[in-house]
Amino acid sequence: MAEINLDKIYASFLIRLEECNSNDDLIELNKDFLAKDSVLSIERKKLPDLNDKNRKEYGAKLKKLNDNIESELNKKKNELLQKKYIEMEEKDITDISINWFSKEGSNKHVITSVMNEVVDIFSSIGYTVAHGPEAETSWHNFDALNTPDWHPARYESDTLYLDNKLDNLLRTQTSTVQVRYMSENKPPVYIVAPGRVYRSDQLDSTHSPVFHQIEGLAVDDAITFSDLKGTLEYFVKEFFGNNVKTKFIPHFFPFTEPSAEVLVSWKDGDWLEILGCGMVDPNVFKKVKYKKGTQGFAFGVGVERLAMLRYNIDHIKNFYDNDLRFLRQF
Numbered sequence: 665m666a667e668i669n670l671d672k673i674y675a676s677f678l679i680r681l682e683e684c685n686s687n688d689d690l691i692e693l694n695k696d697f698l699a700k701d702s703v704l705s706i707e708r709k710k711l712p713d714l715n716d717k718n719r720k721e722y723g724a725k726l727k728k729l730n731d732n733i734e735s736e737l738n739k740k741k742n743e744l745l746q747k748k749y750i751e752m753e754e755k756d757i758t759d760i761s762i763n764w765f766s767k768e769g770s771n772k773h774v775i776t777s778v779m780n781e782v783v784d785i786f787s788s789i790g791y792t793v794a795h796g797p798e799a800e801t802s803w804h805n806f807d808a809l810n811t812p813d814w815h816p817a818r819y820e821s822d823t824l825y826l827d828n829k830l831d832n833l834l835r836t837q838t839s840t841v842q843v844r845y846m847s848e849n850k851p852p853v854y855i856v857a858p859g860r861v862y863r864s865d866q867l868d869s870t871h872s873p874v875f876h877q878i879e880g881l882a883v884d885d886a887i888t889f890s891d892l893k894g895t896l897e898y899f900v901k902e903f904f905g906n907n908v909k910t911k912f913i914p915h916f917f918p919f920t921e922p923s924a925e926v927l928v929s930w931k932d933g934d935w936l937e938i939l940g941c942g943m944v945d946p947n948v949f950k951k952v953k954y955k956k957g958t959q960g961f962a963f964g965v966g967v968e969r970l971a972m973l974r975y976n977i978d979h980i981k982n983f984y985d986n987d988l989r990f991l992r993q994f
């Protein structure tokens with residue numbers, strides 16, 4: 665079998681990567697090395713003609729090369745983004761003190777406007793608004809949401825606890841409002857709960873330790889997964905327009921079964937997850953003392969991500985810097 669030298673391909677990829685100065689350069693590199701008609705895809709087409717042993721071995725080598733190239737491209741993409749922001753900040757020598765006597769008036773922060781807009785879309789189909797506290801008990805944030813104390817999600821989600829006993833915390837998700845609302849109200853339930861949530865996450869272009877979510881919950885007679893899908897498709901189209909491309913893929917959340925994630929197509933062919941959802945797990949209904957056989961669906965939307973997609977914003981930190989040149993655009 666005439667194998668080409670994959671090490672040489674990787675080496676020439678690295679040389680080209682070194683020379684990349686923009687996203688366009690990266691897209692070009694992706695085209696040459698990973699996309700249709702690239703070196704790798706041509707080699708992959710040879711696999712069916714090989715015998716079992718060679719196919720397995722060569723296939724694994726190609727996969728490894730593919731993964732390495734993909735991960736280097738992502739690393740470079742983040743580096744370029746980081747560089748862009750550092751350069752912008754260094755160049756920025758304007759006086760940032762505000763003219764307090766300006767008569768410009770005020771407008772809402774883009775995050776507030778997006779939250780209001782989402783709430784309006786759901787209000788128009790019969791949902792009301794509910795709220796819950798940001799400082800929560802671990803019971804509302806985890807136990808009642810079918811996430812017992814041995815569950816890895818309690819630690820993986822890098823919770824910011826408020827005491828050494830791990831009984832109180834800054835809520836990691838607005839799903840807590842499901843529990844609070846159902847504990848006080850009988851079905852039918854149609855609510856959305858906008859609010860701030862906290863995680864000890866490292867800041868990168870799409871993650872921040874403080875961000876916003878909108879929780880949704882519908883509990884009524886014979887609610888099914890089709891109702892969930894129909895409702896969320898309606899929401900996504902109302903928010904992004906009819907031409908938006910979405911993917912609905914299976915996922916896992918402790919408090920829903922089955923669960924799914926909705927992704928929306930983003931820049932450079934990437935997909936960005938905007939919400940998690942699913943049919944409420946019977947264990948959650950049990951915790952809030954709803955009767956056996958109750959059915960409902962729930963979802964949690966990331967507000968910053970909606971705004972980033974809608975306005976083509978490439979770094980989440982823009983929302984919190986309070987740079988008026990950014991804020992005035994909305």
Ligand code: DAH
Nearest residue numbers: 837920940941942962963964
């Ligand atoms: N609470 C989840 C999170 O923060 C999001 C979520 C997923 C909410 C599924 C839901 C749901 O209500 O059904 O990642």
